[in-house]
Amino acid sequence: MIQRPEVDVCLKDPGFEVDAVVRADLAAFTKLSLGYIGLNETIDKGQVAFHGSKPAAALLCRLMRLPERPTLKQFRFAPFPTVPDIQPIMATA
Secondary structure: OEEOOEEOOOOOOOOOOOOEEEEEOHHHHHHHHHOOOOHHHHHHOOOEEEEEOHHHHHHHHHHOOOOOOOOOOOOOOOOOOOOOOOOOOOOOO
């Protein structure tokens, strides 16, 4: 389901008209999402298919940032938060 700016995966029919459906091999779709393989390759191999209007499928690909070709993606991780000077709680028997 697309509600700009987010895309949501529906496991059940949400009761809205469906504009586009993605059918995909989970491993291939994961690699595609991470940029290891491109959209063109997955479609050519039959690993990913879009059903619906071309504009809706194109919008879905843009919102999900699915790369046409393998793409090096950079991930930024925030530093792990530290908790200052917390004393361990000792259990008493």
